[in-house]
Amino acid sequence: MHISNYVLLLLLTSFQHAFLQRGQVVSTLNSSIAKAAAAEPRFLHAEPCGVQLPARHLYMMERLEDKVAAINSRITAWKKWLGSALAANQAAGDTTQALEVAAVGVPVQEESYFVGRVVCEVEGGALNDTAVVLEGDSHISEGGRAQLDLSQLQTYRLFPGQVIAVKGVNPSGSRILAKHIWTHIPPPSPHKAATAAG
Numbered sequence: 001m002h003i004s005n006y007v008l009l010l011l012l013t014s015f016q017h018a019f020l021q022r023g024q025v026v027s028t029l030n031s032s033i034a035k036a037a038a039a040e041p042r043f044l045h046a047e048p049c050g051v052q053l054p055a056r057h058l059y060m061m062e063r064l065e066d067k068v069a070a071i072n073s074r075i076t077a078w079k080k081w082l083g084s085a086l087a088a089n090q091a092a093g094d095t096t097q098a099l100e101v102a103a104v105g106v107p108v109q110e111e112s113y114f115v116g117r118v119v120c121e122v123e124g125g126a127l128n129d130t131a132v133v134l135e136g137d138s139h140i141s142e143g144g145r146a147q148l149d150l151s152q153l154q155t156y157r158l159f160p161g162q163v164i165a166v167k168g169v170n171p172s173g174s175r176i177l178a179k180h181i182w183t184h185i186p187p188p189s190p191h192k193a194a195t196a197a198g
Contacts, residue, residue: 113166
């Protein structure tokens with residue numbers, strides 16, 4: 001009991017000492033640097049930049065409709081690029097038969113192009129060569145899905161959410177036999193760039 005009173009007295013005196021030294025400078029760093037003069041306060045007027053979010057928008061919250069619209073716009077951009085690339089090849093004298101962009105999830109017996117985003121067969125699962133699924137847009141494919149058979153490809157590099165174009169057939173409507181995959185939009189050929197510049 002005697003020792004605990006002594007500890008309590010020590011604590012009280014240290015708190016009292018700290019209380020009496022309140023507001024005093026204990027140590028100074030970089031004393032060679034001159035102190036800044038106190039400037040009078042300035043009021044700034046902040047103006048928002050860029051696209052204004054609607055009043056119903058919550059921070060860090062995304063509406064499902066906005067996500068679907070963003071995915072559809074990416075897939076539509078890919079379809080436009082693929083259509084213009086195919087038209088350019090036909091205009092350049094490519095004698096191969098023009099292939100059409102087909103809906104994902106619909107049976108197609110002839111070789112066609114399919115555009116969509118890569119998803120895993122199981123939600124949250126690991127993406128491997130047997131679990132790759134192509135999901136189409138909501139306009140043409142109505143969100144249809146088809147498994148990608150990648151056995152005829154020598155190399156490929158895919159990740160979930162990636163928008164790709166696939167050349168192949170979909171005989172059953174549920175499995176696309178991929179013969180070629182485009183994972184990015186290639187730059188224009190040097191011949192076309194020289195023609196456009198000259």
